[in-house]
Amino acid sequence: MIKLLKNLSFYKWIVIAVFGLVFIQSMSDLYLPTLMADIIDKGVVVGDTPYIWKIGGLMLLVAAFGAIASVVASFYSSKAAMGLGKDIRRKVFKHVEQFSLQDFDEFGTASLITRTTNDITQVQQVVIMMLRMVISAPIMFVGGLIMAVSKDAKLSLVLVLTTPVLIGAVLLILYKGVPLFKIVQKRLDRLNLVLRENLTGIRVIRAFNHEKQEKLRLQNANKELTDVSIKVNKVMAFLMPVMMLVMNLTVVAVIWFGGIRIDGGAMQIGDLMAFIQYVMQIMFALVMASMMFIMIPRAAVSANRINEVLNKIPTSLNEGSKKANKERGTLEFDHVTFSYPGAEEPALSNINFQAKSGEITAIIGGTGAGKSTLVNLIPRFYDVISGTIRVNGVDVRESSQDEVRSKIGFVPQKALLFSGTIKENIRFGKQDATQEEIEHAARIAQAEDFISRMDEGFDSVIAQGGSNVSGGQKQRLSIARALIRKPDIYIFDDSFSALDFKTDAKLRAALKDETKNSTVVIVAQRVSSVVDADQIIVLDKGEIAGIGTHKELLENNRVYREIVESQLSEEEIA
Structure with missing residues (x-):
């Protein structure tokens, strides 16, 4: 008192x-x-x-x-x-x-x-x-x-x-x-x-x-x-x-x-x-x-x-002074293990991989494999138990939260919008964004079409939680919010699940050019979303079951082949 x-x-x-x-x-x-x-x-x-x-x-x-x-x-x-x-x-x-x-x-x-x-x-x-x-x-x-x-x-x-x-x-x-x-x-x-x-x-x-x-x-x-x-x-x-x-x-x-x-x-x-x-x-x-x-x-x-x-001292609070500018757009997991508080066994064990600038790294696996947990460790929503995560060559625990998160454009699994206009929601990613930047981000995210059909356009009001727009529209606005930051690392946590295949294809084509100087990490359930990735990480029960391209994993990895066979026909696989 x-x-x-x-x-x-x-x-x-x-x-x-x-x-x-x-x-x-x-x-x-x-x-x-x-x-x-x-x-x-x-x-x-x-x-x-x-x-x-x-x-x-x-x-x-x-x-x-x-x-x-x-x-x-x-x-x-x-x-x-x-x-x-x-x-x-x-x-x-x-x-x-x-x-x-x-x-x-x-x-x-x-x-x-x-x-x-x-x-x-x-x-x-x-x-x-x-x-x-x-x-x-x-x-x-x-x-x-x-x-x-x-x-x-x-x-x-x-x-x-x-x-x-x-x-x-x-x-x-x-x-x-x-x-x-x-x-x-x-x-x-x-x-x-x-x-x-x-x-x-x-x-x-x-x-x-x-x-x-x-x-x-x-x-x-x-x-x-x-x-x-x-x-x-x-x-x-x-x-x-x-x-x-x-x-x-x-x-x-x-x-x-x-x-x-x-x-x-x-x-x-x-x-x-x-x-x-x-x-x-x-x-x-x-x-x-x-x-x-x-x-x-x-x-x-x-x-x-x-x-x-x-x-309460925040678990991930660290006002370190190291600037993560050693190498733009690199992400490295070095023997990372993580457990949720009170859990009997680790959610992730000995995760080890590198993602480079200009490349797309996809993460795929069954339900509960630890895909979302893995990407939540990058912006320090949780801190690792052992091992090291490096963004731009610097341990995320040696940089402040602001420094780490300023390098990341994050699109969560559950698209969340705030009450306000569409413009304000997209500008949430960059407070000083111009109208041209907002329109460009919406165009890349394939959101411009449905926004233009609204009476007020970018000034149309979004209800609390985005209850007056569809799931696909929420996802596209969330993607636009991340794109407008132009970060070093993009994280898409199953962010295309509510999109139809046509919109999904258009979005990926537009993203490819937009993110060519950044590292892109995609968590996906659909195999069709990861086939073009530069490297695919297959997770199984919190461990890496395989890393490689779609073709390599299809030939050599049992877990990945089971996932592919459960989603695609023999003709599509061939």
Whole structure:
């Protein structure tokens, strides 16, 4: 919590101003009962009307001064807290952007969303309260105690008996409630995960008629959160009644013993009324402190969850200074082995090959052979367990992520588009791309035809996730996004699967000339997509089963021949 609060240093002048305003407000509140005592003892009792008007006017002025200070303090405390939340969200988002896919798997997307939204909101709320109460509560407690003793020291003994009871009750309730806050946040993560899966997978759920099962799963997650929330609120619900009971019993005791002292002539009526006001202020200060104690533990849980993200050193984070310019467009896997966290056996074992500039390297294999895993290692989505991957002659772990990824044009297996225009989606690959470059990339990707048929052309709007375009159109726009970068290495991870054979052929012909100065790595399921490659890498169960041209592998490699025979007829093979 303290680590996050250090971010408030940017708003130090606002915080200082809030503390000053709260101090003024507290002094005003402490001064008012004394003025009231004067009105009663020196005005009402003796019938001095001018004095009543004079002190009454002064009370109004002090109250107005305190109210203005309170309003301004509320405004600036909110401004500082919201600014803190904004800064932490930006810091968390920027840090998470550096995570490898392995780091994402460790936290989970649903949990990261909850930490960036709900957890930071919890911190914001407690900061607003702390800025107002961290100064106000101690001043009201100590100031009220001093003023109460100054009015009647003997009557103040009532507070010595009741205050420890109140503090003990608060501490006991917090001891029971605080452990439940961690469970609440975990259950919130779970609910977020189930809800997110239901929303993103709605088509699959409906296709398999799983609405009832998913509804039940959501209800269970919701019930788990509800149950623990009710449990923690039941515990906290005891706090206010206990405090009000102790407070009212204290006031009754003060009136009882105060009446006895007035009857004995040791105390005036005005002083008793002022004393009651100071007792209420002391108790109210304890109420404020208890509210803070309720919110701080929950915010501390949230702060720890945020710090877990910020303290996580990205697996693939390396701000190395080596520039990968030794040899443009080269890719080398040197005895690379990789395992997913918690996996029983490696996903890839002893992968060893070179891809040169101007050549097309195709990767083919059965389902689960490790094709996508292999290409995900190149841009450092994951880091290797052993061995070395070199881009342009330099180990990718010795270069920064930005340096490595600036050399790569990546088209993922699942084409992903962002909400915005077609132009903005293609420009995602190169922020300063001109209109001519955008049109050229679209032409090579065979996307120009369908774009021209849209009413707005390149300014046509793409819905979230590209839901208003077909799978083939999404793939072509994803390819255009990679082409516009003009990188050293192109990676196409099964990026032609949604294209018909005619469009596929046109695209490959256009790509051949466009990528002649770059290395091209293609992951493919169809043999027809790899027959013209300069070298074909055959993967089988995470290992290289063979490397060569289509003709060489067809003659000498059993695994490749089985793949070919499963897709092509004897006439086509011949």
